[in-house]
Amino acid sequence: MTLGDISGIKPPTVFIVDDDQGSRQLLDDILSGKGYAIRCLSSGELALQAALDEPPDLILLDVMMPDMDGFEVCRLLKENPATRFIPVVMVTCLNEKAMRLKGIAAGADDFISKPIDTTEILLRTRNLLLVKQYHDFLKEHAGILEQQVRLRTEELEKAIAELKSTQQQMAQQEKMAMVGQLTAGIAHEINNPIGFIASNVGSFGKYCEKLLIFIEAQQEALLSGQPDRRQADLVLEQRRQLKIDYIMKDIPEMIVETQEGVDRIKSIVRDLKCFSRVDESEQKLSDINQCLESTLNIAKNELKYKAKVRREYGELPQILCYPQQLNQVFMNLLVNAAHAIDSQGEITVRSWSAGERIFVSISDTGCGIPAQQLSRIFEPFFTTKETGKGTGLGLSISNEIVRNHGGEIMVESEPGKGSTFTVSIPVSRPNLPQKAAERQA
Ligand SMILES: Nc1ncnc2c1ncn2[C@@H]1O[C@H](COP(=O)(O)OP(=O)(O)OP(=O)(O)O)[C@@H](O)[C@H]1O
Ligand SMILES: [Mg+2]
DSSP states (O other): GGGGGGGGSSOOEEEEEEEEEHHHHHHHHHHHTSOEEEEEESSSSHHHHHHSSSOEEEEESSOOOOOHHHHHHHHHHHHTTTTSOOOOOEEEEOOOOOHHEEEEEHTEEEESSSSSOHHHHHHHHHHHHHHHHHHHHHHHHHHHHHHHHHHHHHHHHHHHHHHHHHHHHHHHHHHHHHHHHHHHHHHHHHHHHHHHHEEEEEEEEEHHHHHHHHOOOOOOOOHHHHHHHHHHHHHHHHHEEETTTHHHHHHHHHHHHHOOOOOOHHHHHHHHHHHOOOOOOOOOOEOOHHHHHHHHHHHHHHHHTTTTEEEEEOOOOEEEOOOHHHHHHHHHHHHHHHHHOOEEEEEEEEEEEEEEEEEEEEEEEEEOOOHHHHTTSSSSOOOSOOOOTSSSHHHHHHHHHHHHOOEEEEEEETTTTTEEEEEEEEOOTOOOOHHHHHOOO
C-alpha cells in the first residue's frame, strides 16, 4: 500500500453510537453512499464490545446516553491499547466549554455539534478517516521496517560470527606459522639436553659394567672364607683400576644433570603444547610473568644469537585472561624485536602494575621504525620483511587480542636506536563474562 492509494483498498468502517434511533438514522443517512461501511450501535457497552471485536476506523459517539455516557465510552476506548488509535468524534448538543474540556480529557479527537450540519459532518469524517489511514499506513510500514531491521541484524550477527571465526582461524594460522619459524630453534633446544642425556646413559652403561665386575670381585673374596691380606689388596687394586671412587662421585652428578635435561625437555614440550593449542574458550586467572617466561623459553633459540635478554619483572596481580592468546602477543613482539636487531643487541622484558592495570614492555636495540611507517604497523598485511619471512599479520592480530582483553598496545620507536612495545591490560574488566568471574572467585 502506498500513500497515494490509501483510499482505494477497503471501505473504512464508521460506528454511529447513539441511544436515540432518530439521531442514528440521521447520521446514517448523511454518511451512506459515501463509500463507508456504517454500523449503528445503540449503547456505549455495545460500541465497546464491537470495537474490540472488529475495530472500526472512526466512531461518532453521542455524549448523552443512559447507562454509560459518551465520556466514559471514550475514556475506556482510549485506555485500551487495542482501541486507542480509533478516532472518536463526540456528537453533542452541549456547546459549553466545560463539556468540551471534559471530552478532551476523555481523549476525544473532535466534536460535532447538534443540530447536525451535513457539510461539517462529512468534512470531519473524511479528515479523521484520512488521518486514521495515514496512521495505519505508518504503523504497517513501521512493522515492515522493524522486520527488515530484525532481518538485517540477524544477517549482521551471522556475518560478525563468521568474521570472528575467520579471525580466530587466522590467528591460529599465524601462531602455527610462528611455531614453524621457531621449529629449528625449538628442535635445537630439545636436542641439546637430549645430547647430554644420551651421553650420560652411555656412561651409566659403562659404569654399571665396572660396578658389576667390582661387586663380583668383592663377592669372590667374601666367599673364600677368611679373606687374607692378598685378596684384600686384589680387591683394592680392582677398585683403583676400575676407577670405582670416581664412578661413585660422578653418578649422583650425572643423575642430577640428566634430571635437569629431562625437566628442560618437559618444560619446552609443555610450553609448546600450551602455545600451539587451539585457544580455550574459557578465561583463566593467570600470572603474566609466568606467561612471559614460558614464551621466552620457546623463543630462546631465536633470541639468543641476536640478543641478550634482560628480565625486569615486577610484582603483578593475577589477571583473568586467555593466557595462550597473550603468549601469542608476547611471542610476536619478541620475534619482531629479534628480527629488528641486525647482529647483536639487547631485548629487555619488563612488567609492572600501576593503578588497575598491568603493563608488559618489550624493548629492543634494533633498527627502529621510521615515522612514516609507525602509523601503519598495526595494519593487517603490513610488513617490511621479505616474502616468506613475515606475513604482516602479527601486530594486527596482537592488537586485536589485546583489545579483546580491554587493553592496548603502545609503541615508541627511534630509528637507528630501537623500539619499545608496551602492552597494558586492565586487571579486571566490568564486561567479564559472569560465569568465568564466578568460577575464579
Ligand atoms: N620491534 C620492531 N622493530 C622494528 N620494526 C618493527 C618492530 N616490530 C614491528 N616492526 C615493523 O612492523 C611490521 C609489522 O609487524 P608484524 O608483526 O605485524 O608483521 P611481521 O613481523 O612483518 O610478520 P609476521 O606476520 O610474521 O609477524 C614489521 O614488518 C616491521 O617493519
Ligand atoms: Mg611479527
